Amino acid sequence: MGTLNVRTDEAMETALNALTGDTRSRSEAVRYALLRAYKEMLLEQAEKDAERLNADPDDQAEMLAIQRFMGVTE
Structure with a gap:
């Protein structure tokens, strides 16, 4: 595990x-904030991907074909 120094x-x-409040250390607070920001970034990317797929019928057909190939859908 690495160490990160941050100027505040x-x-x-x-x-x-x-x-931090009464329950978290400064390190725990920073880890929490970084993971929360990362999760938000992933959710934003997933929303963009979903919008892109919904906008292009060819992509939807391709996704359906992949799902059928993988046995996820009929």
């Missing part, structure tokens, strides 16, 4: 104080 400013300190 006043806004970062405010955010860290809000995220």
Whole structure:
């Protein structure tokens, strides 16, 4: 496992104080925030992918063909 050093400013300190509260250490708060941001990024990408697939009927047909090949759908 690696170590990360971060310089904080006043806004970062405010955010860290809000995220730590009485239950989390500063390290736990940073890990939580990074994982939350990563999850949000993945969800945004999934939404973009879904919009793209819904916009292009050829992509939908290709996805259906792949699902049939994999035995996921009939």
